Amino acid sequence: MVHRVQGQMVQELAAADIGAPPRRYVLKEEDRPTAGGGVRGQPEMAAIPTIDVGRLGEPGDVEEAAKLWAALQSWGLFTVTGHGMPEAFMDEILDATREFFHLPPEEKEKYSNVVDGDKFQPEGYGIDRVDTDEQILDWCDRLYLQVQPEEERQLQFWPDHPPAFRGLMEEYAVRSEQVFKRVLAAMARTLGLKEEFFVNKVGERIAAYARFTYYPPCPRPELVYGLKPHTDNSVITVLLLDKHVGGLQLLKDGHRWVDLPVLTHHELLVVVGDEMEIMSNGVFNAPVHRVVTTDKERMSVVMFYQPEPHKDLAPSEELVGDERPALYKKVKAKTFGDGFWDAFAAGERTIDFLKVKVERQETAAVSSAG
Numbered sequence: 037m038v039h040r041v042q043g044q045m046v047q048e049l050a051a052a053d054i055g056a057p058p059r060r061y062v063l064k065e066e067d068r069p070t071a072g073g074g075v076r077g078q079p080e081m082a083a084i085p086t087i088d089v090g091r092l093g094e095p096g097d098v099e100e101a102a103k104l105w106a107a108l109q110s111w112g113l114f115t116v117t118g119h120g121m122p123e124a125f126m127d128e129i130l131d132a133t134r135e136f137f138h139l140p141p142e143e144k145e146k147y148s149n150v151v152d153g154d155k156f157q158p159e160g161y162g163i164d165r166v167d168t169d170e171q172i173l174d175w176c177d178r179l180y181l182q183v184q185p186e187e188e189r190q191l192q193f194w195p196d197h198p199p200a201f202r203g204l205m206e207e208y209a210v211r212s213e214q215v216f217k218r219v220l221a222a223m224a225r226t227l228g229l230k231e232e233f234f235v236n237k238v239g240e241r242i243a244a245y246a247r248f249t250y251y252p253p254c255p256r257p258e259l260v261y262g263l264k265p266h267t268d269n270s271v272i273t274v275l276l277l278d279k280h281v282g283g284l285q286l287l288k289d290g291h292r293w294v295d296l297p298v299l300t301h302h303e304l305l306v307v308v309g310d311e312m313e314i315m316s317n318g319v320f321n322a323p324v325h326r327v328v329t330t331d332k333e334r335m336s337v338v339m340f341y342q343p344e345p346h347k348d349l350a351p352s353e354e355l356v357g358d359e360r361p362a363l364y365k366k367v368k369a370k371t372f373g374d375g376f377w378d379a380f381a382a383g384e385r386t387i388d389f390l391k392v393k394v395e396r397q398e399t400a401a402v403s404s405a406g
C-alpha cells in the first residue's frame with residue numbers, strides 16, 4: 037500500500053494556481069526558511085572554493101590538492117571546473133530535463149514510481165516516498181534512475197521523450213563518473229593514502245543513481261522546503277544545477293543557513309556524502325543542505341555515487357587510532373542505502389536513524405571506571 041497522497045505531483049498543484057501551498061507542505065513556524073532565495077531577509081552567500089579537476093592528479097598539483105583539502109575541511113563541498121564537458125552539453129542535459137517535466141501528466145505517468153497502483157519503489161517518476169500523515173512534503177517532483185552499473189539500468193523508467201534524453205544520459209554517466217573517480221583519488225591523496233584507496237573500498241562496480249528534480253514555482257516560498265534538510269546518500273555527489281535560478285543552501289557551522297551561488301554551466305558542484313564520512317572516520321564530513329523555492333521553476337540533475345551494495349562501510353583502519361577512535365560502526369552499504377529512504381521520509385540523517393555513530397558515553401564510562 038502507498039500513502040494516499042503519493043500520486044499527487046507538486047507540478048500539478050502549482051499549475052492549479054492555488055494561491056498558497058496546501059497544509060501538507062507548510063512547515064512549522066520554527067522550520068521555515070528565513071534567509072536566502074532572494075525572498076526573505078538578507079541572504080548570506082557562501083564563498084565556496086573552485087577546484088580544477090583537470091589539474092588534480094597531474095604532476096605538480098600541490099596547490100590544487102591543498103585547495104581541495106581546505107574546501108573539504110571548511111565546506112564539505114566545492115565547485116569543479118576542468119571536467120571537460122562543453123557548456124552546450126550541460127545545457128542540453130538540463131533542457132532535456134525541462135522538456136521531460138513539461139510533458140503532459142499522462143506521458144510522465146508511464147514512468148511512475150508507484151507500480152501496479154499500490155507499490156512504491158525509488159526508481160521512476162513521482163514525489164519522494166510518503167510514510168505518514170504527519171510528514172511535511174517537499175515542493176518538488178523527481179525522476180530517479182540507476183545509471184551504473186549499466187546492467188542494472190531499468191530502462192522502463194527511462195523517458196522516451198525527449199528522444200535525446202537517453203543518449204545524453206549515457207554520455208553524462210560516463211563523464212560524471214570520471215569526475216567522481218578523479219575526486220575520489222585526490223581525496224585519498226590528501227590523506228597521504230594511495231590514490232586507489234577509496235576506489236578499493238567502494239569497488240569497481242560502483243552504483244550511480246541520477247536524481248532529476250523539478251521545483252515548480254511556489255506561490256509562498258517562505259512556507260515550504262523545495263527539499264528538506266539532509267545529507268546525501270553517497271560517497272560523493274556530483275550536481276548539475278540550474279544556471280538561472282538558485283535555492284540550494286548549506287548549513288554552516290551547524291547553525292546558520294547560507295546560500296550557494298547560482299553556478300554557470302562551466303561548473304559542477306561536488307558534495308561529500310554520508311558514506312565518505314563513515315569511511316574517512318569523520319575526517320571528511322557530509323554537509324547538511326536543503327533547497328528553498330522561489331516563484332520560478334528550477335531544475336537539477338544530481339548523481340549519487342554509492343559503494344557496491346555488498347561492501348562493508350566502516351571507518352578505514354588507517355584513519356583510526358588512539359587519538360581518533362572509530363566514530364562509526366560497521367554497516368553493509370546496502371543496509372545503509374535502504375535505511376536512507378526511511379530516514380529521509382522521517383526527516384532524519386541516516387547516520388543517526390540507523391544509530392551508526394558510536395556512543396561516546398560508553399567509552400567515557402569505561403575509561404572513567406578503569
Ligand code: OGA
Binds near residue numbers: 249263283284326327
Ligand atoms: C539532492 C540535492 C540539490 C538541488 O538531490 O540531494 O541536494 O539543488 N539537490 O536540487
Ligand code: NI
Binds near residue numbers: 266268325
Ligand atoms: Ni542533497
